[in-house]
Amino acid sequence: MSFPERSTRQRQILLAALSSAGRPLLPGELHEIARAEVPGLGIATVYRNLKLLLDEGILQAVNLPGENVRYEIRAQPHHHHFQCRTCGRVFDIPGCPGSLEHLAPAGFIADGHELTLYGRCPDCARA
Amino acid sequence: MSFPERSTRQRQILLAALSSAGRPLLPGELHEIARAEVPGLGIATVYRNLKLLLDEGILQAVNLPGENVRYEIRAQPHHHHFQCRTCGRVFDIPGCPGSLEHLAPAGFIADGHELTLYGRCPDCARA
DNA sequence: TTGATAATGATAACGCATTATCAATTCTGA
DNA sequence: TCAGAATTGATAATGCGTTATCATTATCAA
Numbered sequence A, B: 001m002s003f004p005e006r007s008t009r010q011r012q013i014l015l016a017a018l019s020s021a022g023r024p025l026l027p028g029e030l031h032e033i034a035r036a037e038v039p040g041l042g043i044a045t046v047y048r049n050l051k052l053l054l055d056e057g058i059l060q061a062v063n064l065p066g067e068n069v070r071y072e073i074r075a076q077p078h079h080h081h082f083q084c085r086t087c088g089r090v091f092d093i094p095g096c097p098g099s100l101e102h103l104a105p106a107g108f109i110a111d112g113h114e115l116t117l118y119g120r121c122p123d124c125a126r127a
Numbered sequence C: 001t002t003g004a005t006a007a008t009g010a011t012a013a014c015g016c017a018t019t020a021t022c023a024a025t026t027c028t029g030a
Numbered sequence D: 001t002c003a004g005a006a007t008t009g010a011t012a013a014t015g016c017g018t019t020a021t022c023a024t025t026a027t028c029a030a
Helices: A009-021 A027-035 A043-055 A122-126 B009-021 B027-035 B043-055 B122-126
Strands: A059-062 A070-073 A080-084 A090-093 A109-120 B059-062 B070-073 B080-084 B090-093 B109-120
Touching: A009 A027, A009 A043, A009 A070, A027 A043, A027 A070, A043 A059, A043 A070, A109 A122, B009 B027, B009 B043, B009 B070, B027 B043, B027 B070, B043 B059, B043 B070, B109 B122
Parallel strands: A080 A109, B080 B109
Antiparallel strands: A059 A070, A080 A090, A109 B109, B059 B070, B080 B090
């Protein structure tokens, strides 16, 4: 919740890109998308703002197996993700199958879970 | 399936450690465990044998969200994992909740999933 | 036992994502 | 409009997991 925050063109575009993407983005993906609006935008600025927005609670980190951290607008409280095996992009899955904690073997106390689906996104399913 | 494979003490111990651990191990964990038997064992040897055993299909890689790759003996065809929030260790969960692919939104074609449970392992639940 | 060679250990090197540095630029309140 | 401070861009530096290098050692078929 650091406050001396200025509204720079770069910051606006980064947030807008994350917002309109509607899916978790890698720093590199975000950089590329934002570059379309602000050609000179540097990768360091992407990381700086990502961290800043994360600290403010505006963004949340998304970790998938074997993948680098992605970031998305904090919206739905608990949901899962779908990764396309073809293009590698990650999408939100609205909803949760519910309690999966009962799968824990005896002696284990489960209090949470992460689920990732794999397959083809609409774009890649068509092709 | 490279064959000129010799039975070295190091290789024996590494396989034995993975086998008796009964859970996925990080290269570093494996190194530490194996060191107990072969004090001079180097980390490079751990990585070399991990890759070799993986190529031979004796081991399989285990990727969890935000974690480095772990390795375990290839046994159960499809199962999931439990990570302890306290000690960080990863354990196998026998069984699978079944098809979760139906959660995919319209337009998406899901053909697989990964599931990780979080909580406390028996050791840490006791403490 | 021996010779050919695979394997090892120590460590330098690498790849890659992320962060620090710093001069130049841009905001913003006064 | 202006000064002070935050922000940016370019890039060097960092951290860390993994791999390459190479001299030495161990394995194993003959």
